[in-house]
Amino acid sequence: EVQLLESGGGFVQPGGSLRLSCAASGFTFNNYAMSWVRQAPGKGLEWVSTISKSGDSTYYADSVKGRFTISRDNSKNTLYLQMNSLRAEDTAIYYCAKDYNFESHANWGQGTLVTVSS
C-alpha cells in the first residue's frame, strides 16, 4: 500500500524559512516523479512543484519560483520542499503526491499545515 507521510509544517513569520519532508513507502520510490500541491484555507488546490524520479529535473509554479526548492533523497525514500522568503499567501496545507509521470498525481499524503503570520 502506498503511504506518504508529510512532516515539518508549523508556524513561521513572514520572511522565514521552513523545510517540509515526505516519507514514502509501499512503492519503489526512485521509479516515480513526485510533487507538492498546496491548498490555502477555504481555497482550491494549487500545484507547487514537481521533481523527476532521478532528481535531476525540477519544475515550479510561478508563485514559488526562486523561493522554494524541491529535492529528494532516493536512498531515504524521502521528498523535501525547502521554503524560503515565506509570505502570508503561502499559508496552506501542503500535500505530497506520487505522480503518474509528470502529467498527473496518483497518490496523496494527508498534508501538513504551514502558517505564515506575524
Place this chain on the structure above:
Amino acid sequence: QTVVTQEPSFSVSPGGTVTLTCGLSSGSVSTSYYPSWYQQTPGQAPRTLIYSTNTRSSGVPDRFSGSILGNNAVLTITGAQADDESDYYCVLYMGGGVKVFGGGTKLTVL
C-alpha cells in the same frame, strides 16, 4: 496566463447522472493535456479518480468516467450517490513539467 475553468457548483439527484467540465480560458482541451480528475471531501486529502483523460485510478468504481467532449475534458458520474457529494478538481498538463488545477466544482447530491 492560462486559466483552467470549471463550474463553481453543480447539483445532481441521487441515482442521476452528472457531467462536470474542464476547459481552457483560451483554446480547446485535448488528450495532449492529459486531463486528470480528483475528488476531495472537506477536511480530507484529495483522491485521484481519472488520469490521462479516461483511465480510472486503482479502486475507483466504473460509475466515474472521463472523456473529451467538444472543447472540454469531462468527468461523468452515473448513478450518483450521497457520498459523491464532494469538491471535484481537474488538472491539465501544460508541458515542461507544469500542471494547472481548475478552480474546482462543488457537487451537491440532493
